Amino acid sequence: xxxxxxxxxxxxxxxxxxxxxxxxxxxxxxxxxxxxxxxxxxxxxxxxxxxxxxxxxxxxxxxxxxxxxxxxxxxxxxxxxxxxxxxxxxxxxxxxxxxxxxxxxxxxxxxxxxxxxxxxxxxxxxxxxxxxxxxxxxxxxxxxxxxxxxxxxxxxxxxxxxxxxxxxxxxxxxxxxxxxxxxxxxxxxxxxxxxxxxxxxxxxxxxxxxxxxxxxxxxxxxxxxxxxxxxxxxxxxxxxxxxxxxxxxxxxxxxxxxxxxxxxxxxxxxxxxxx
Amino acid sequence: xxxxxxxxxxxxxxxxxxxxxxxxxxxxxxxxxxxxxxxxxxxxxxxxxxxxxxxxxxxxxxxxxxxxxxxxxxxxxxxxxxxxxxxxxxxxxxxxxxxxxxxxxxxxxxxxxxxxxxxxxxxxxxxxxxxxxxxxxxxxxxxxxxxxxxxxxxxxxxxxxxxxxxxxxxxxxxxxxxxxxxxxxxxxxxxxxxxxxxxxxxxxxxxxxxxxxxxxxxxxxxxxxxxxxxxxxxxxxxxxxxxxxxxxxxxxxxxxxxxxxxxxxxxxxxxxxxxxxxxxxxxxxxxxxxxxxxxxxxxxxxxxxxxxxxxxxxxxxxxxxxxxxxxxxxxxxxxxxxxxxxxxxxxxxxxxxxxxxxxxxxxxxxxxxxxxxxxxxxxxxxxxxxxxxxxxxxxxxxxxxxxxxxxxxxxxxxxxxxxxxxxxxxxxxxxxxxxxxxxxxxxxxxxxxxxxxxxxxxxxxxxxxxxxxxxxxxxxxxxxxxxxxxxxxxxxxxxxxxxxxxxxxxxxxxxxxxxxxxxxxxxxxxxxxxxxxxxxxxxxxxxxxxxxxxxxxxxxxxxxxxxxxxxxxxxxxxxxxxxxxxxxxxxxxxxxxxxxxxxxxxxxxxxxxxxxxxxxxxxxxxxxxxxxxxxxxxxxxxxxxxxxxxxxxxxxxxxxxxxxxxxxxxxxxxxxxxxxxxxxxxxxxxx
Numbered sequence: 001x002x003x004x005x006x007x008x009x010x011x012x013x014x015x016x017x018x019x020x021x022x023x024x025x026x027x028x029x030x031x032x033x034x035x036x037x038x039x040x041x042x043x044x045x046x047x048x049x050x051x052x053x054x055x056x057x058x059x060x061x062x063x064x065x066x067x068x069x070x071x072x073x074x075x076x077x078x079x080x081x082x083x084x085x086x087x088x089x090x091x092x093x094x095x096x097x098x099x100x101x102x103x104x105x106x107x108x109x110x111x112x113x114x115x116x117x118x119x120x121x122x123x124x125x126x127x128x129x130x131x132x133x134x135x136x137x138x139x140x141x142x143x144x145x146x147x148x149x150x151x152x153x154x155x156x157x158x159x160x161x162x163x164x165x166x167x168x169x170x171x172x173x174x175x176x177x178x179x180x181x182x183x184x185x186x187x188x189x190x191x192x193x194x195x196x197x198x199x200x201x202x203x204x205x206x207x208x209x210x211x212x213x214x215x216x217x218x219x220x221x222x223x224x225x226x227x228x229x230x231x232x233x234x235x236x237x238x239x240x241x242x243x244x245x246x247x248x249x250x251x252x253x254x255x256x257x258x259x260x261x262x263x264x265x266x267x268x269x270x271x272x273x274x275x
Numbered sequence: 276x277x278x279x280x281x282x283x284x285x286x287x288x289x290x291x292x293x294x295x296x297x298x299x300x301x302x303x304x305x306x307x308x309x310x311x312x313x314x315x316x317x318x319x320x321x322x323x324x325x326x327x328x329x330x331x332x333x334x335x336x337x338x339x340x341x342x343x344x345x346x347x348x349x350x351x352x353x354x355x356x357x358x359x360x361x362x363x364x365x366x367x368x369x370x371x372x373x374x375x376x377x378x379x380x381x382x383x384x385x386x387x388x389x390x391x392x393x394x395x396x397x398x399x400x401x402x403x404x405x406x407x408x409x410x411x412x413x414x415x416x417x418x419x420x421x422x423x424x425x426x427x428x429x430x431x432x433x434x435x436x437x438x439x440x441x442x443x444x445x446x447x448x449x450x451x452x453x454x455x456x457x458x459x460x461x462x463x464x465x466x467x468x469x470x471x472x473x474x475x476x477x478x479x480x481x482x483x484x485x486x487x488x489x490x491x492x493x494x495x496x497x498x499x500x501x502x503x504x505x506x507x508x509x510x511x512x513x514x515x516x517x518x519x520x521x522x523x524x525x526x527x528x529x530x531x532x533x534x535x536x537x538x539x540x541x542x543x544x545x546x547x548x549x550x551x552x553x554x555x556x557x558x559x560x561x562x563x564x565x566x567x568x569x570x571x572x573x574x575x576x577x578x579x580x581x582x583x584x585x586x587x588x589x590x591x592x593x594x595x596x597x598x599x600x601x602x603x604x605x606x607x608x609x610x611x612x613x614x615x616x617x618x619x620x621x622x623x624x625x626x627x628x629x630x631x632x633x634x635x636x637x638x639x640x641x642x643x644x645x646x647x648x649x650x651x652x653x654x655x656x657x658x659x660x661x662x663x664x665x666x667x668x669x670x671x672x673x674x675x676x677x678x679x680x681x682x683x684x685x686x687x688x689x690x691x692x693x694x695x696x697x698x699x700x701x702x703x704x705x706x707x708x709x710x711x712x713x714x715x716x717x718x719x720x721x722x723x724x725x726x727x728x729x730x731x732x733x734x735x736x737x738x739x740x741x742x743x744x745x746x747x748x749x750x751x752x753x754x755x756x757x758x759x760x761x762x763x764x765x766x767x768x769x770x771x772x773x774x775x776x777x778x779x780x781x782x783x784x785x786x787x788x789x790x791x792x793x794x795x796x797x798x799x800x801x802x803x804x805x806x807x808x809x810x811x812x813x814x815x816x817x818x819x820x821x822x823x824x825x826x827x828x829x830x831x832x833x834x835x836x837x838x839x840x841x842x843x844x845x846x847x848x849x850x851x852x853x854x855x856x857x858x859x860x861x862x863x864x865x866x867x868x869x870x871x872x873x874x875x876x877x878x879x880x881x882x883x884x885x886x887x888x889x890x891x892x893x894x895x896x897x898x899x900x901x902x903x904x905x906x907x908x909x910x911x912x913x914x915x916x917x918x919x920x921x922x923x924x925x926x927x928x929x930x931x932x933x934x935x936x937x938x939x940x941x942x943x944x945x946x947x948x949x950x951x952x953x954x955x956x957x958x959x960x961x962x
Contacts, residue, residue, distance in 0.1 A: 118772075121898070125773045129747070129754040142750065152864070152901040160752045160898070173580065181904040184929035187951055188894070188902065189752050190698065192680075224524045227572045 001248040003274045004033030004062070005267065006200075006258030009050040011214060012043035014262050016053065019045065023054035025267055027061045030275040033094070034058070035066040035200070035256040040105040042218070048081040055089035062092050066198060066256050067148045067166050069100035071119035072109040075126035079136055082127075087138040096166040096198065097123065098148035102221050117153055124161035146198055150178065155185035164196025164253070170232065172246025175199045179251055199252040201234055201243050204260040205269045208235035211260030233260055237273035244274060276300065276567070279400035281393045281413045283309070285317075286534030286551035287406030288376035292331055293559035295383035302386040302400075306407070309377060309389050314369055315434045315510065316343070316461020318442075318545040321363040323553065330556045337375045341367050343460040347441035350611045351456075351501055357611045361629030364442055364545075366461040372548075396530060402567055403530045404558075406551075409518045411536035417527050425516035427541055427593030429482070430471040433494065433512050437505035439466045444614065445501045446599070452476030453600040454497060457543060468507060469542065470494050473597055477514065487513055517541055517593065521586070525579070526571040533558060538582045540589035543596055544618050550585060554578055588618035594911070601918040605943050608640050613914075613942040619907075623658065623937035641941060659941040660933055664693070666923055666946065667854030667887035669805055671732050674940045676925060676949045678736075681713060684722055688731035694947065695726055696734045696808060699815075702788070702795040705760050706739030706816065709748035715795040715802075723803035734806030735799045736858060739763070739788055741816030742770045742777040742825075753898060763788070765819040765826040765839075771898045779828070780816075780839075788816065789843050796847045808856040809847065811840050811881075812892035818860050821877060822896045824868045837880050848885040856925065857886045861912045863896040864903075871912065875920050882922040888946070889916055890925040907935060914944040925949065 005026055008014050026034050034054055036047040051063045063085060070078060086093035099116040100106075106113035127145065147158035148166035158165050165182035167175050179197050186195045204211025212230040219226035234240045240257065247255045257274075259266055276299045280287045283305030291301045319342075328335040342365040350357045381387060394412050396403065405413035414421060438460050445456035453476065457469040477483060482490055487509060495507040520539040525532045534551030557577050561570035595617035602610055615621055627634045635655060642656035643649065645663055656662070664671045671693035678696040679687045687695045701707040701714045715737070726733040745759025746752070755774050762777035763784055769776050780788070796807050811817040817840045819825040820832060832839050848855060859881065861874030869877075878889045891913040894900035902908065909928030917924045927949030930936055936948040 118899070122772055125754055125771055128751040129773055133757055152903050153899065155904050156894075156898075156900065156902060161754070163750070171576075171580075177905075180906060180929070184904040184906070184908065185902070187927070187929055188904070191752065224527065227568075228576055231569070231572045231576060 001244075001252050002032035002254050003030075003244060004035055004064070004254055004256040005031045005270060006035045006037065006066075006256055007050055007054060008259045008262035009047060010037045010039055010042065010044040010218065011259065011262045014045060018262055018264070019050060020053055020057050022262070022264065022267060023061075024057045025264065027058035029060075030271055031061060033062040033064050033254055033256060035064045035258065036068075037258065038065060038068040038072075038100070039102070039218075040069070040072055041102070041108050048085055051085045051093070052088055055085060055092070058089070058092075062094060063089050064094035064146075064256070065096045066094075066200060067096040067098035067146065069105060070097040070123045071099060071111055071116045072105060075123045076134065076136055078123060079127055079131050079134070082143055083136070083138050083140050086140045086143050091140070094144040094146060095127075096146035096148060098154075098166065098168075104221070117151075117157070120147075121157050121161075124157065128161055144196075146196070155181050156189070158182060158195065159185040159189040159191055162195070164198060166198045167200065169200045169202070169229070172243065172250050175247060175252060176250035196253045197251060198254045198256065199247045200256045200258060201247075202229075202232065202260050203234040203240055203257050203266065203270060204263075205235060205237075205266045206263050207261050208233065211235070214260045237269065240270065240273045276402060276562075277400045278302070278402045278404060279304070279398040280404040280406055281398075282405065282407030282411070282534075282536070283307075283373070283377070283387065283389065284406060284408060284534060284551070285372060285376065285548050286555050287404065288373065288380050289331075289334075289552050290404060290406065290533060290555035290558060291380040291385040291387075292334065292376065292383060293555060294562070295380065295385045296331070297559065297563055299562075301380075302388065303380065304388045304391050304393050306392045307389065309373070309387075310370060314432050315465065315467040316366045316459065317369050317372065317548040318364060318366045318459060319549055320546070321365075323549040324365070326553060326556055330559070331379070334375055334379050337379075338367060338372065339365070341371055341375070341462070343367070343462055345440055345442065345460065348615070349439075349441040349443045350607075350614060351443065351445040352607050352610050355607045357607055358441065359611065359615060359626070359630050359633045361633075362442070364459065366459055366467070368462050368465070371462070401529060402562075405530060405532045405536045406534050407536055409520045409535040409539050411532070413530070414522075414532055414536050417530045419522055419524065419527060419532065422519075422521045424519050426519035426590065427517050427543070428471045428473050428597055429477040429514050430469055430517065430542070431490065431494070431512050431514045432510075433468040433470065433491070434508040434510060435466050435468045435502060435505050436464060436508070437466055437468075437502055438463065443501075445498060446603075447497055447501075448603065449476075449480065449497065451479040453603070455596060455599065456498060456501065468498075470498075471543075471596060473600070482514060487511075490514065519586075519590075525575045529567060531558065531571050531574070538586065540582070540585045541593035543592045544585070544589045544620075546585050546589070550582060553581070588620045591911075592618040598915065601915065602943075604918065604921070606640070606644065608637050609941070609943045612637055613944070616938050616942050622934050623941055624934040637941060658933070658937045660936040660948070662940075664946055667806070668852075669732060669854050671947070672730055674936060674947050676947050678927075678949060681719075681722055684733060685725035685729065688726045688729040688733070692731055692950070694732045694734060694806065696806070697736055699738050699740070699810065700735050700795075702737050702739055702791040705763070706741075706744065706788070706791065708740040708744060709746050710756070711748035712740070715798045717798065717802070719799070719802040719804070727803065732805040732854075733803075734808050734854070734856065735804045736808040736810055737792060737795050737799065738810030739791070739816035741814070741819050742768065742774060743814055745775065763816060765832065766828055768825060768827070770814060785839055785842075789846050792843050793846045793850045796851045800851050800853065806854040806856055807847065807851060808858050808890060809844060810858045812858045812860045812890070813895040814860075814897065817843060818896060821860065822863050822869045824863060824865060824897050837877060841880065841884055844881060844884045844886060854888070855886050856888045856890055857881045858890040858892055860892050860894070860896055861916060862893045864894040864900040865897050868896055868900075871915060874912075875916055878916045878922055879920040882920060886922070888923045888925055889920070891916055891945070904929070906931070907939070910939055910944050913939075914942075917943065917945060923947075927951070
């Protein structure tokens, strides 16, 4: 399993300077991937813009949306973003897509929310199909595609179109259950080999209360569930190592740990904890 | 801290004890009298007892002193009683358990108030605990978003003075349908005796309009043999629906749910009281570590995953008892194996640990029955997955099936499969899924010979892709080619929004495709394939006729969805003797699609037309189907097809361990299993 780290692009008030410095430091190791999250109605940096900035100051680390809310963008526009980031980064891009969970993001984007699953399927079909004859460039060979979600329809969508599955977070056992469903769907669609399995978690060391407050705010739309997410914030090196071990045991391929405070100190401590 | 507990059942009282020990100010309010009796005895499993011992030793001693304990399960089926041992059960009279907990709570200084209904949240407390049962008033008052639905069969809870020495299941056929009993002892004088039946049988028997007295008399006479002259006793015993309670969140502000107020698990796995008392332990533990708000989150995080697993198992168990009448043709020991493994919590390997004698006999019976040889006392046999299967005039050396691309068929056979199957092979060029999809040309004979050299059987899966044709070969499924070939289907509906629109099949198309199937089947036989598998699944051409979602025709093929697929089966059957398998969609897993009952009817029709084995599939009739993936997610469908349509089955559904295969075939849920073992790095180390 490879361990990656998130870019603090959804932490309110993040400056371009810190974001870019964060990416620069991550590129020096030991992390395999730099991930970004996606929210529209929030004080956050747009994921493809954030990864473009990261692409400019990195040369080694993979860049991934994990996930981007696909249906907020038209298929062609989404493809343009993805091809651009892949070209800017010299082929280091992984496109993770999901339907997201927030009503207000869809309202703000003027996109119907009740057909979001069908819209994502259509986008994926477009990315795998028509895109190559659309005239939209730059032409890039096979961008790695991940799909998230927890319904039977989401797992089928993943196995039909994607290269792997992006889990939404939780304790290792919850990841393990989802991973089994992803593998079962993969077999069900008669795909060869195995899906790549991505997991995620949250961390904060220097200011764990601040980190948990951010999670409560970021996930406020889930109601009481936000408390449970905040309770899962990893606030010590030991908690991180246990979490990493747990995910590895469940067969995770890429585990991305997202910061809950934009602290470069925390980043250094995470690097130490996982190396 | 001041804690107000509403509900004086086991969870509420036990929490009161634990919180008093931690020094909190605790009051319990119960709407009924202290000695109100609802039901009879409650059951515990062994692992609960350890946590009770650690949580409060005095009550642990008193409870376990009063326990009825036993290790056997008796299954009364047909004229036999089968006993399986090595299990661990204990039970206690419910009123006695409450008495122990009340005395202990009082002695620790908790305030207990009875005969008082609480309907308002206005409790003068830092923490309010809703422990008032599945129909919790407090939960409703607090505005929890609760789902409460009936689950499983109708049931009624009696007592008897017959003192059992085993957990006892009695299955009794009547002219109205099947009744079953779940019974167990709980003290030296009395046993709990629960009678259960489907709602349809319950109505046919007239129980829906019977008085409490008449229903008692009915059950007494129905189970006179098993009761052996003993009494059946009512205690306000009326027929009930089991209430399945789920709550997405278990706390709101300072109100927290525990026990049945938070969740229920069907009584047939006997874990309600265990889960309730474990909730109390977890909540008390969390309150010891954290302030209230954080403790409630911690309690929920700890307990929810555990409860979900029990609810899943309980749901499977409840569903089993709803359809157990279809198992009455199973031999007694296989019926027992199916019953013991019904909830998915106990497998062949677990039973091997618990009751090696029973399992030796089961395995020996399985092989004897598979080989049609008499059972010899003291016989030993390999696990069921290694028993041969006689089907369609052939014998597979074992129950393991591997499906693999053609270049790995011989390897799969060498890996031990009894039957190896190709992937999708098109009957004609225009029936291919992708340009890379194999067709039945004449290059297969050497491959078949390689497999035969290993001793395995080999089958070919013949299909026409229909509206799922002409797609790109790698990296995805169902993405159309830029320049595809024309597609055919029952009706002109594209598979995905981007798929090409297929032509509605004409009579001439049908004749040609039927001829293609017959010709391909003939070539397969010439190449030496043992088994022909016709693909009538996954939304491919033949399957497109069977579903109302994909067959919108207004001709005779719309009126009789089976007509064209059966004509292909008939033509192939006539031209090619030997093992014929149908890969069949049992349900579409989509609104308005084929239901399980219809799918079973289809299986029955195919068997009547000479199909020897049904390969159970589900979903993918449309691209928007919603499968519920988990390990063995097709097994229950296979159980239903095999036992309701009376036809042998092959099932996959992500079976990754030999234990899963052994469990599925031993219990008669399928005859063959598509096996997907996880690769292990050990294989390289040891080879």
